[in-house]
Amino acid sequence: MPVTKDVLLLQVITHNRMTDKKEKILIAALKLFANEGYNATSTSKIAKEAGVSEGLIFRHFGNKEGLRDAILLDGEEKARIFFADIIFETDPQELIRKFLNLSRKVAEDQEVSDFWKLQYKLKWELEVYGEHKMEPLEHALSVAFSKMGYPEPALEARLLLINLDGIATRYFLQKNFDLDAVISFMHTKYKL
Amino acid sequence: MPVTKDVLLLQVITHNRMTDKKEKILIAALKLFANEGYNATSTSKIAKEAGVSEGLIFRHFGNKEGLRDAILLDGEEKARIFFADIIFETDPQELIRKFLNLSRKVAEDQEVSDFWKLQYKLKWELEVYGEHKMEPLEHALSVAFSKMGYPEPALEARLLLINLDGIATRYFLQKNFDLDAVISFMHTKYKL
DNA sequence: GTTTTTTATGTGAGTGCTTACTTATTTATA
């Protein structure tokens, strides 16, 4: 069975249900990890924020690392959904355009913004990049650049993704970063 | 008195001297903060790594934050020195070439690598970008692009610096990142 | 359909250990 957009969406709809309190722990941990960092957030703090006994964290997730991994696993799914619309675009120009619009889409929604901030924060705190998450996107970009006649589509795709990491760094950390100026400049560079 | 390369270098040579053990603490803390993170590194660990009693850290730096700030302050100076050779280059093509060579220079020296890794790690842990550190470099790049006839030199410079942040993210976090492939591709893109 | 048994969910007071930091005392240097 081939992987399609519908299959990706289905995987989220059929996601295993969980208890109210378990979900509250996940939401509280996501918020605290994103704002204070993983190591700086204690399990007692998470329990307090979630309105739950501390022991329940360990009942559901085994240990603190288990809670972290549960959040990361959930994140992989969210990321795939977030990229699905780009990956299955057939027109190359439109694909690049949609890709460049990613950061604007992130900036528009506070919850989405927090999610990606956490992803980058954890990357640096745990020192794992998780390149497999970006691989389908890189491949789709590479195909698009190839269709558009670029001489080095694979490298062109990689460089564009590296650029996205740079933009994320600035957007989340530099207080007066002018996102629109940079994105529209990139539009002209790629002749869109 | 105008700021020149010599003035920048002088500031390091005349830098206040410090005791052996104080410097050992700074070196150990830099290494541990860079590789394990600020919150994940205990003062006792630093003392052990430096071969020094734990109390000495607090005698010299007051508290853990004081040690962190001392490292960051030292870092601003190191960053200026590191960029000086690029900023005072007059030939635009050579300036861009030297800039693109920065990451290779970082990769060559473990201590320099630790230093820049720490800078980025702390950026994310403390959520401050410190754009003023990069401003002279951005200005120099902008002038170079202007000399080379680029229509939007300021934006071109900013995009190149953003790219550097992306490259740093990959270089420090993605285990199999091919730095040389990306850098040499950028050389061709800028026709160097 | 009610009782009994089993399982899943949840609690809060502990556990030993580590943390950042202090203080009293000794060692080196000028």
Next chain:
DNA sequence: TATAAATAAGTAAGCACTCACATAAAAAAC
């Protein structure tokens, strides 16, 4: 000998995690 540098041995607070126990929900037995 006076002052600064360094140490060893603390301290209270906070950490991740455990455990005996309570309750609620589901399954099984009658």
